[in-house]
Amino acid sequence: MRMGTPLCTALSRSGRSAAAGLACRAGLLSTMPCASMLVPSRAATTKQWLRRQISDPFVRQAVIDNYRSRAAFKLDYLAAKHRLFREGMVVLDLGACPGGWSQVAARCVAASEGEGIVVSVDLQPIDPIPGVHFIQADVMSSETLDAIEIMIANTLRNRQAEVSGRGSMHRISDIQAMKAQIGSPAKSARVVDVVLSDMAPAFSGNRTVDVTRTTELCEMALTVANRLLKKKGSLVCKFLQGESFNELRALLEAHFETVMHVKPPASRKESTEMFLVCLKFKGPTAAGHIEATEK
Numbered sequence: 529m530r531m532g533t534p535l536c537t538a539l540s541r542s543g544r545s546a547a548a549g550l551a552c553r554a555g556l557l558s559t560m561p562c563a564s565m566l567v568p569s570r571a572a573t574t575k576q577w578l579r580r581q582i583s584d585p586f587v588r589q590a591v592i593d594n595y596r597s598r599a600a601f602k603l604d605y606l607a608a609k610h611r612l613f614r615e616g617m618v619v620l621d622l623g624a625c626p627g628g629w630s631q632v633a634a635r636c637v638a639a640s641e642g643e644g645i646v647v648s649v650d651l652q653p654i655d656p657i658p659g660v661h662f663i664q665a666d667v668m669s670s671e672t673l674d675a676i677e678i679m680i681a682n683t684l685r686n687r688q689a690e691v692s693g694r695g696s697m698h699r700i701s702d703i704q705a706m707k708a709q710i711g712s713p714a715k716s717a718r719v720v721d722v723v724l725s726d727m728a729p730a731f732s733g734n735r736t737v738d739v740t741r742t743t744e745l746c747e748m749a750l751t752v753a754n755r756l757l758k759k760k761g762s763l764v765c766k767f768l769q770g771e772s773f774n775e776l777r778a779l780l781e782a783h784f785e786t787v788m789h790v791k792p793p794a795s796r797k798e799s800t801e802m803f804l805v806c807l808k809f810k811g812p813t814a815a816g817h818i819e820a821t822e823k
């Protein structure tokens with residue numbers, strides 16, 4: 529989020545905190561994962577949150593590196609450690625707002641040079657990112673899965689012509705028009721090299737509920753991977769440590785040759801979040817398919 533964006537303006541105008549205005553001007557509010565999920569509701573919480581932002585070295589580095597979120601460093605770490613990306617790869621980023629992971633993926637696959645492809649999805653809009661094709665939609669919906677396939681097929685078709693460095697922004701309704709041009713979306717199936725999911729629900733504060741919802745998002749990421757991922761492809765998904773972990777890990781192990789759980793240095797120690805890095809997709813199975821909701 530840049531200075532003058534709705535969050536900065538709202539925080540400054542509300543007079544809720546002078547520090548908020550200062551932090552906006554310093555660019556520190558640009559590094560929040562998702563504005564609507566994290567804007568604290570009370571002044572005390574706001575101050576606490578701002579203090580944490582200002583003293584966080586990853587927040588400061590994100591401003592310097594022009595990343596939209598400190599979360600970018602989590603993917604940066606995972607990508608380097610597990611050699612997730614190569615130039616020319618096709619990457620799908622689920623839960624992309626405000627865009628830190630998409631920025632990292634786009635750089636690693638050389639998306640803005642017309643080499644690789646990054647398609648990103650989130651419930652919330654993002655500002656365009658060079659080389660990234662963004663769909664504002666709910667990953668839990670079956671029409672979103674269709675839209676992702678169409679988007680990837682269309683982008684592959686136009687890849688040579690698209691060395692413009694620009695990103696693109698879409699809603700589901702825009703994508704229907706592409707379908708007529710490319711024919712059956714099945715033509716695009718199994719071209720994705722890496723599926724990323726940093727999806728997180730709006731946290732309720734109830735640990736069991738939050739763990740369950742986050743696990744459901746991981747399962748959905750597996751469903752998407754099961755439909756689109758190439759054999760030997762990779763999946764990275766965020767989960768919260770809790771009761772469902774062993775079951776989730778077993779489910780992923782049924783689909784990938786290697787499954788590791790990793791806590792990157794940029795993931796806050798007090799957070800129960802971790803990432804499952806799943807390498808070498810074995811190929812699609814009926815068991816990996818969890819029904820998306822019809823809309």
Ligand SMILES: C[S@@+](CC[C@H](N)C(=O)[O-])C[C@H]1O[C@@H](n2cnc3c(N)ncnc32)[C@H](O)[C@@H]1O
Pocket residue numbers: 561562596597599600622623624625626627628629630649650651652665666667668726727728729730745
């Ligand atoms: C932690 S943020 C992602 C941060 C992002 N990876 C980055 O680097 O900037 C989690 C995101 O998941 C998104 N999300 C949660 N549920 C979703 C769903 N069902 N469909 C699409 N996006 C979802 C939220 O809107 C939120 O923006």
